[in-house]
Amino acid sequence: MELQLDQLRALDAVLTEGTFEAAARRLNVTPSAISQRIKALEESAGLILVQRSKPVRATESGLAVLRLARQVELLTGDTARELGGAGRAVGPARIPIAVNADSLETWVMPALARARGDSYFELHREDEEHTTQLLRDGTVMAAITSTATPVQGCKVEPLGAMRYQPLATPDFVQYWFPDGSRPGSYANVPMIQFDRKDDLQFRHVRLQSSRPIDPPTHFVPSSNAFGDAVRLGMGWGMLPDLQTEKDRAAGTLVNLNGRAHIDVPLYWQQWKLDSPALSAAAQAIAAAAATKLIQPS
Structure with a gap:
């Protein structure tokens, strides 16, 4: 051929x-x-x-x-x-990259701005558990993913983890959890979900109880708007620490279970190519992740 x-x-x-x-x-x-x-x-x-x-x-x-x-x-x-x-x-080289929404809104853009050089980026927003599919079908050359197993033809580097906490406004917590959050108390409580791929809220609930729930849910497919929905008291949701530091310090958002959290590991997967443009993007992402994400002790 x-x-x-x-x-x-x-x-x-x-x-x-x-x-x-x-x-x-x-x-x-x-x-x-x-x-x-x-x-x-x-x-x-x-x-x-x-x-x-x-x-x-x-x-x-x-x-x-x-x-x-x-x-x-x-x-x-x-x-x-x-x-x-x-x-x-x-x-300039075109580098398509798949990125989860929360990383895109919090730490990825400044990293890529420093890596720009002779490259321009085509960013594809996708849930971190599904970005590898875009690598498999050739849509992107690299991805920020929660999958440690490399896609065929790709290499993987660990970046760290994003910490998420189950947060809501104090008034919301007082109304829906007057006796405190406990197993079985989530069933009728309004919840915010990014989209139907977003499993973080249900992961938190499963850690509290094995009882399945189907709560009233607002679907808000925007990272910033998701946070706004929680801040407005529309429901509770799993929000990244990188987005909520000021809210938690001011007490305008509180954890439903004291210190409950979920750490989502992130990895950089890219094609195995000796490309200066792709390597520059990888180095910038790794440098930013080292300062913004939770690193293994």
């Missing part, structure tokens, strides 16, 4: 942008040229690589070639920049 760079770039552009027209604009060619390159790539592979839907989606075979396309593009760009851009115009 012979793979040409312009065909691989066309595949990357189509699956990133979602349409042949948008891919053509990105690569400054015609939609017909994009179509011809994709067709030639599929003929060379002997497989259908993209589903001609809106948006265009990769087949299982297409995902495998997409990973290769993005690896080749990153390494080709790195080499061209080392050579001073000889041979073709070279822009």
Whole structure:
């Protein structure tokens, strides 16, 4: 199978942008040229690589070639920049990264700002227990994840842990837990949940009691708005210490169970590539994590 760079770039552009027209604009060619390159790539592979839907989606075979396309593009760009851009115009490297919402809102952005250099970042927000799926399908080159087991073709570095506490306003606690939080007392208490993948609140409840509950729940799929919902007394929720230090010091948010908490370990997973751009992002993330996250003693 012979793979040409312009065909691989066309595949990357189509699956990133979602349409042949948008891919053509990105690569400054015609939609017909994009179509011809994709067709030639599929003929060379002997497989259908993209589903001609809106948006265009990769087949299982297409995902495998997409990973290769993005690896080749990153390494080709790195080499061209080392050579001073000889041979073709070279822009900054594009580094897609999957990040959980709480990390994105608290410590990741300052880290990436320091790593910017010859890179720009395409951030994908996803729950830390699900970011590895984006690595598997080639959507991202790196991910902040709670999964220690490396995805095939990736390497893993531990970052530390984010501490979460079950918090609510004092008035909320007084109304719903007049005799104190205890096993079985959560069943009818309003709860805040990020989305249906968010299991932290239920993990806390399971630590208190084995009794299953189905409480009234507000779904608030924004890290900042989630915190606001708790501060407004709409319900209780598991909030990271990095977001609530001032609230807890002022007493405007209190722990439902004294010192109850859950530490969520975080890891940096990335493709095994000798890429200066990807390494710079990894180093910046590790440096920030060392000061912001809980580190093993």
